[in-house]
Amino acid sequence: MSFPPLDTALPAGVDAREHARLLRKVHEASLCGRPAPVRLRPVIEDSWQRMRRFGIDPDGAPPPRVTRLDELHTYRSSSPIAEVLPLIRRSLVSVADEADHIMLVTDAAGQILWRDGSHRMRSAGDRVGLVEGAFWNEGSTGTNAIGTALVVGRPVQVYSAEHFVRQLHTLTCACAPIHDPRDGRLLGAIDVTGPVNTIHPSTLALVHAVAQLAEAHLQSIHHTHLERLRAVAAPLLAGLGGRAMVVDEAGWTAAVVNMEPVRRVLLPTLRDTGTAWLPALGECSLEPLPGGWLVRPLDVEGDTPSTVTLDLSGSSPTVSVAGPSGQWSHRLTPRHAELLLLLAVHRRGRTGVQLSQDVFGDGGRVVTVRAELSRVRRHLGGIIESRPYRFVEDVRVRVDYPENPADLLPGSLAPEIRRLRNAVPDGTPMVALGDDVAT
Template sequence: MQPRLEAALTVFDDPAAKARELLRLHRAWQSTHEVPGVLRPVIARAWQRQGSLPPQHRPLGDQQVAERRERAEDLAAVVPLLQERLLPLAAEAGNELVVSDDEGYVLWVTGPGPVRRKSEELGYVQGARWRERDVGVNALGTAMEERRPVQIFGPEHGDEDQHPWVCTSAPLLDPRTGSLLGVVTLSGSYRTAHPHTLSLVTIAAREATDLLGRKHDGALRRLALEAARCWPAGSGPALVVDDAGWVASADGFGVGERVRLPAGLAPGTAWLPGLGQVRAEPLEGGWVLRAASGAAELELRPGPRPMAVLRAGGHTTEIPLSARHFELLGLLAAHPRGVGTRELLACLDGAQTAVTVRAELSRLRKRLGGLIESRPYRLTVPAAVVRA
């Protein structure tokens, strides 16, 4: 569920009066280091996070900015859309449009000359980094921290030099992973503040995410076509995924939209959670995965953070376990010929029923691929509890 949008002021507020009241609260906070309880929650959290600020760092040079733009391929792909949606508003309201990357570095700045010259006096320029811990509470940095759209008005900013400003930011998220790609911001004089700006920036950020989602869908379709060209029908069951594990096609595999790929996946045999033993064949932009057999063994390591360690095909995979799942695997390891639900119930500690035991084993089987069979429940690979 998306958090409710909360503009810094309503259309009925007098910006000048609002700024005077916030300035009084800001100076009280600076004097006592106690955050006033009447602040908006998002601002209260931001003020609580702000500590003493280091000297402002020197902005990146043009070459470094160009390199960051090149690396931020997905972010660069949505800048034209953001400019199309927001620049007309920025020009009309005397605002500038700023797009930063996932580390808070300003990579694109566009808008009317007068407002850009004023922001340059603050160091709000291309190549500057504007996280909260760099320059204090500000919309760009706070949107990064909160992972939500934020509007910060006048003295809600942490640094008094920023008090003449109103800034409205929204995070730009990767639709595939949910990770932060960057932040889009409209900034201008606090006298231009309007609650509708928050909605407009939020909608533009969502459009950018949708655009990236469509771009990713197209890439998956191309990956599936390339796999079909290299491995035509009749080549046997195959699962085609991109480098992040998103499924392009699945022939003979029952999977969802995404599978978890291990870090450093290499061509050859590997064990994947939920899939079991597979043979990984590289494809430009992804992988073709096929069911494979081979020797494997499972180590069960107890401790405050119990885990199973699977060794298969020259790869080692660590699988964190809950205490209950570790206990169940230990019982299965002790009964290599298999064990029924009643026998497991008799051995387990705590109040358990046949239904809860079967449910826990179902979750384990989904996590451990083909390592557990049922009727009776048994491990398909040798397993032992290894104590330090």
């Protein structure tokens, strides 16, 4: 998945101290209801809107909640990031030490699991609650790089008075989320924080590069697991006469026999042997294996799925498909969530040019749109048609919206998604009817 260029906090050629003074004027004007001298960056402006809705006090925010030490050890041991922590430390700790910064690694809830870096900055972190076990999501500490990056799902740099809480105006921080390469699930984030006078645009690029390196290493670990599963599956598949495949617990294919290989299948929620309709395969039997599943297409005529549910009510967008033999769910990337929402809202369909305009504000990105929709259609089987792109007519599409319209894909900068957010007054519940969003 591709993101727009990194949105650094310091505009090119701008003096950092002057910019900090300007941001303090913007902060003061915004809190007093006066016109601000300049507009905030969209990612910060959106975050501040959430802070007002949360009721965060910019002058008297309570210290972040800190988990007990025994619970912290449990969170650390269960985090997949623990497998790549040595790599993260080798990449960032020495840099953080030399730059008078601290390096923080969090889980998906914004809880700081590990902290390293300069002694002076760790002492400063102690004073504002940047300690191991503390929760630094937006709801706890206001706009900050950790919490905001976890909300929008992409790298974020926050400088000085871009922090909603005044106590944090002395800091600059850059954070990048880490996703599970198997299914796109948010695992946590890497953050580098330092004194406000140490801001540098390249810090965000560095943190982002390390997060990508961590994801690549997790991908390598996954490939090793598939190789082991392939070795275990080989004698089992050799004794089967029909079509069959062995996949891991996330649906990635380890081995196939008597059929064309499928890179990944979307598995339903099963704990034991059962049958289910799967995209591209139809009705299948599924049997559990150590570390995966044996999948055997049944070669029977089955009904197509009847209901597609796009769940945008939480922090991780998902799509669920219900058919004659049960239901399965798939976690969506931010881009795929945008595209499916647009197709759900515009049931009569959208051309590639229209979707390019909807997502990028530019009708010339059709090739990118087609590539993303090709990936979506592989996951969803025959549910989406092309020319124009749309859900098939006999499938019922339901969208579960967040309670507040401002929480609709909050990390999306797509013009049409921003229009949908603004189509309903703040605080009014959202529902989807026909080709638009109605109250």
